[in-house]
Amino acid sequence: MEDIQKFTFSVYTENNIGILNRLSAIFLKRHFNIESMTVSKSEIDDVHRFIFVVNITKSQSDKLIGQLEKQIEVIRAYSHTEDEIIYQETALFKISSKHLYDEDIQSRLKFKRANIVAITPHYFVIEATGLKDEIDNMHDKLKPYGLLQFVRSGRIAISRPKMAISELLKEYS
Amino acid sequence: MSTETQTVKPTTTSKMVNISGAEAVIKCLLEEGIDLIYGYPGGAIMPVYDELYKYQDKLQHVLTRHEQGATHAAQGYARVTGKVGVAIATSGPGATNLVTGIADAQIDSTPMVCITGQVAKHLLGSDAFQETDIIGISMPVTKWSYQITDASEIPEIMAKAFYIARSGRPGPVLIDITKNAQFEKFDFEYKKCTSVRSYKAIPDINDHAINAAAEIINEAKKPMIVFGQGVILGKAEEEFKALIEKAGIPSAWTILGLSALPTDHPLNVGMVGMHGNYGPNKLTNECDALIAIGMRFDDRVTGNLDFYAKQAKVVHFEIDPAEVDKNVKTDVAVLGDVKETLAKILPKINKNSHSDWMQEFKDYMDIEYDKVIKDDLYPEKEGLTMGEVIKQINEASKGDAIIVSDVGQHQMITCRYAKFNKSKSNVTSGGLGTMGFALPAAIGAKMGQPDREVVAIIGDGSYQMTIQELGTIYQTKIPVKIVVLNNEFLGMVRQWQQLFFDKRYASTEMINPDFVTIAKGYHIEAEQVSKRENLASAVQRMMDSKDAFFLEVCVEKEGNVFPMIPSGASVSDVRLS
Ligand SMILES: Cc1ncc(C[n+]2csc(CCOP(=O)(O)OP(=O)(O)O)c2C)c(N)n1
Numbered sequence: 001m002e003d004i005q006k007f008t009f010s011v012y013t014e015n016n017i018g019i020l021n022r023l024s025a026i027f028l029k030r031h032f033n034i035e036s037m038t039v040s041k042s043e044i045d046d047v048h049r050f051i052f053v054v055n056i057t058k059s060q061s062d063k064l065i066g067q068l069e070k071q072i073e074v075i076r077a078y079s080h081t082e083d084e085i086i087y088q089e090t091a092l093f094k095i096s097s098k099h100l101y102d103e104d105i106q107s108r109l110k111f112k113r114a115n116i117v118a119i120t121p122h123y124f125v126i127e128a129t130g131l132k133d134e135i136d137n138m139h140d141k142l143k144p145y146g147l148l149q150f151v152r153s154g155r156i157a158i159s160r161p162k163m164a165i166s167e168l169l170k171e172y173s
Numbered sequence: 174m175s176t177e178t179q180t181v182k183p184t185t186t187s188k189m190v191n192i193s194g195a196e197a198v199i200k201c202l203l204e205e206g207i208d209l210i211y212g213y214p215g216g217a218i219m220p221v222y223d224e225l226y227k228y229q230d231k232l233q234h235v236l237t238r239h240e241q242g243a244t245h246a247a248q249g250y251a252r253v254t255g256k257v258g259v260a261i262a263t264s265g266p267g268a269t270n271l272v273t274g275i276a277d278a279q280i281d282s283t284p285m286v287c288i289t290g291q292v293a294k295h296l297l298g299s300d301a302f303q304e305t306d307i308i309g310i311s312m313p314v315t316k317w318s319y320q321i322t323d324a325s326e327i328p329e330i331m332a333k334a335f336y337i338a339r340s341g342r343p344g345p346v347l348i349d350i351t352k353n354a355q356f357e358k359f360d361f362e363y364k365k366c367t368s369v370r371s372y373k374a375i376p377d378i379n380d381h382a383i384n385a386a387a388e389i390i391n392e393a394k395k396p397m398i399v400f401g402q403g404v405i406l407g408k409a410e411e412e413f414k415a416l417i418e419k420a421g422i423p424s425a426w427t428i429l430g431l432s433a434l435p436t437d438h439p440l441n442v443g444m445v446g447m448h449g450n451y452g453p454n455k456l457t458n459e460c461d462a463l464i465a466i467g468m469r470f471d472d473r474v475t476g477n478l479d480f481y482a483k484q485a486k487v488v489h490f491e492i493d494p495a496e497v498d499k500n501v502k503t504d505v506a507v508l509g510d511v512k513e514t515l516a517k518i519l520p521k522i523n524k525n526s527h528s529d530w531m532q533e534f535k536d537y538m539d540i541e542y543d544k545v546i547k548d549d550l551y552p553e554k555e556g557l558t559m560g561e562v563i564k565q566i567n568e569a570s571k572g573d574a575i576i577v578s579d580v581g582q583h584q585m586i587t588c589r590y591a592k593f594n595k596s597k598s599n600v601t602s603g604g605l606g607t608m609g610f611a612l613p614a615a616i617g618a619k620m621g622q623p624d625r626e627v628v629a630i631i632g633d634g635s636y637q638m639t640i641q642e643l644g645t646i647y648q649t650k651i652p653v654k655i656v657v658l659n660n661e662f663l664g665m666v667r668q669w670q671q672l673f674f675d676k677r678y679a680s681t682e683m684i685n686p687d688f689v690t691i692a693k694g695y696h697i698e699a700e701q702v703s704k705r706e707n708l709a710s711a712v713q714r715m716m717d718s719k720d721a722f723f724l725e726v727c728v729e730k731e732g733n734v735f736p737m738i739p740s741g742a743s744v745s746d747v748r749l750s
């Protein structure tokens with residue numbers, strides 16, 4: 001049996017309605033659970049970039065690339081292992097203001113890249129950016145204060161190897 | 174109506190001032206060389222139908238009796254002509270009725286454009302009358318789809334739809350057009366689509382792959398080819414034949430590759446797969462090079478992958494990169510259009526003949542003949558067999574007919590025994606196995622090749638899934654020949670129940686109506702045969718008829734199709750009984 005690993009897929013697409021459905025259907029059809037997903041514009045005008053994180057085997061990943069690229073509006077799809085990318089996630093924690101001056105929270109804020117981004121009489125909001133484990137760790141530490149709300153973004157990732165989308169687009173047109 | 178190549182107008186732009194979206198849709202079809210479409214009207218597509226009325230001298234619309242029939246007719250047309258088939262329907266139920274045909278076209282790579290009406294843009298998402306999200310529903314089974322909400326989008330999107338449907342590995346495209354876009358007026362200008370920047374229709378050919386493939390083929394002592402529909406879709410029959418003749422390689426076909434190589438060709442060694450021939454299945458696991466050409470290693474072809482051709486070097490000629498290494502790991506993948514890749518490899522291939530190896534196929538064929546074929550074609554038992562009916566049709570057609578088969582035992586028997594001289598002559602639902610495919614597909618096939626005999630061979634179960642298309646045949650006077658092989662069972666399922674479920678025949682027996690009377694009700698000449706001595710003359714009368722003709726043959730009820738690879742078994746474990 002092949003090992004299951006974490007793969008980060010970067011999928012460059014045209015900016016059209018419905019493309020998300022097409023892409024997610026490919027994961028659905030193979031019963032792959034999407035661990036996280038982010039959509040944004042990319043470094044190229046009018047080209048969107050999807051980032052999917054999925055735990056699958058290498059051969060499943062290779063086949064998935066084929067199926068993703070087969071979609072008419074997909075310009076190119078790449079899959080990367082953890083060591084091939086630089087990645088981050090962002091989280092927001094909403095906590096009751098009565099804990100604002102708790103020492104533990106203060107020390108947590110000094111640790112890592114975390115900031116208070118809003119303070120009101122009733123609550124304050126901490127924003128933290130880092131690796132998934134770091135955010136998880138922060139979440140566990142802040143949970144005892146009673147999280148009024150918690151949200152974490154999907155992974156955003158930049159690859160170490162080159163992804164030559166601009167060249168490709170020139171070749172196509 | 175029928176020409177071998179697509180008669181598409183040159184890439185001049187044509188213009189018209191202030192026309193409606195609906196008229197623009199018709200103009201686009203004409204620009205793409207379409208003169209025949211299948212469909213069914215309804216509220217949300219009425220503006221387009223109104224234009225069809227005005228343009229009926231240029232564009233024939235065939236009213237099928239169900240939207241599923243429209244898709245299968247468009248598929249039948251596409252399969253025998255190589256052109257894009259077109260089906261049109263209204264929103265809601267009209268659109269959902271297309272889905273089976275779209276899925277069938279997707280898995281069997283059939284070029285088709287489906288046009289659906291949709292509620293007006295301002296009603297989208299409001300659960301309006303006959304609103305369904307057909308784009309969402311059809312997304313996983315279309316090559317591409319698009320919803321037009323503004324008339325001005327029509328020319329560009331329609332051009333793109335046809336380009337995508339027919340280029341590269343063909344497939345179905347669905348264009349959903351809101352009603353407001355059909356009414357809106359705009360200045361029409363048409364430019365053919367010749368590329369889409371995010372889509373590479375045909376991958377570049379890699380010369381190293383060609384050389385590596387040639388080396389494997391030249392060094393092989395026991396090479397075997399398995400070819401699929403890619404040879405037909407790529408119009409590469411001649412290049413394919415030149416290659417196998419030069420290299421002297423035994424060649425077996427998948428169900429969709431059937432007819433790309435004439436049945437009588439000395440290197441044609443029969444069908445692979447679940448009900449394929451004994452030799453090619455057994456020898457898949459003995460060849461030293463397996464050369465796959467335009468096929469996709471479907472599980473019905475390979476059986477258990479853990480025991481499939483493990484000893485062989487595998488070369489895969491393929492247009493779709495996603496198929497490479499999907500099911501079977503290849504040693505060399507030759508990407509590209511087979512018409513080009515086969516032509517490129519030919520000069521690098523050494524002349525050869527593998528007569529000892531070929532003899533092994535013949536020896537297996539002798540065994541299969543004794544154990545299976547003899548009893549199928551020359552039965553001594555009382556009941557008529559499906560095989561002898563096909564043999565009789567072969568004798569009458571001399572192998573020149575287009576044979577359209579439905580799904581079940583009769584399909585396997587038809588594909589095993591029907592004789593073909595010409596490519597694009599076998600029309601069947603392979604990947605999806607859609608019961609009900611054959612009757613409407615035969616209509617499309619006959620309209621695509623009006624000068625050729627078209628014989629549909631259909632099971633009693635499958636027939637009743639789209640039997641209403643007899644109405645289309647009557648109204649349109651399409652002279653198709655319809656043979657129902659009536660075993661009063663959903664025979665293929667019954668066979669599995671017999672072999673793997675201790676003969677528990679759960680819901681597979683059919684109490685059937687009087688099929689002859691039904692056909693006559695549609696004013697179609699009809700006969701029934703149940704005795705061997707009457708078979709030949711009845712088949713002859715059918716073939717001689719200038720009009721549509723229905724022939725019911727009452728065959729033995731519990732006949733089985735062999736050889737058979739039980740599901741989950743290896744191709745080596747193919748059974749003869
Ligand atoms: C639409 C659809 N429903 C169910 C099936 C499953 N199925 C495959 S073959 C078969 C029996 C076909 O019966 P018939 O048309 O009488 O052909 P026979 O096998 O008897 O020749 C069935 C039910 C199918 N392929 N398609």
Ligand SMILES: [Mg+2]
Pocket residue numbers: 581632633634658659660661662663664
């Ligand atoms: Mg039957």
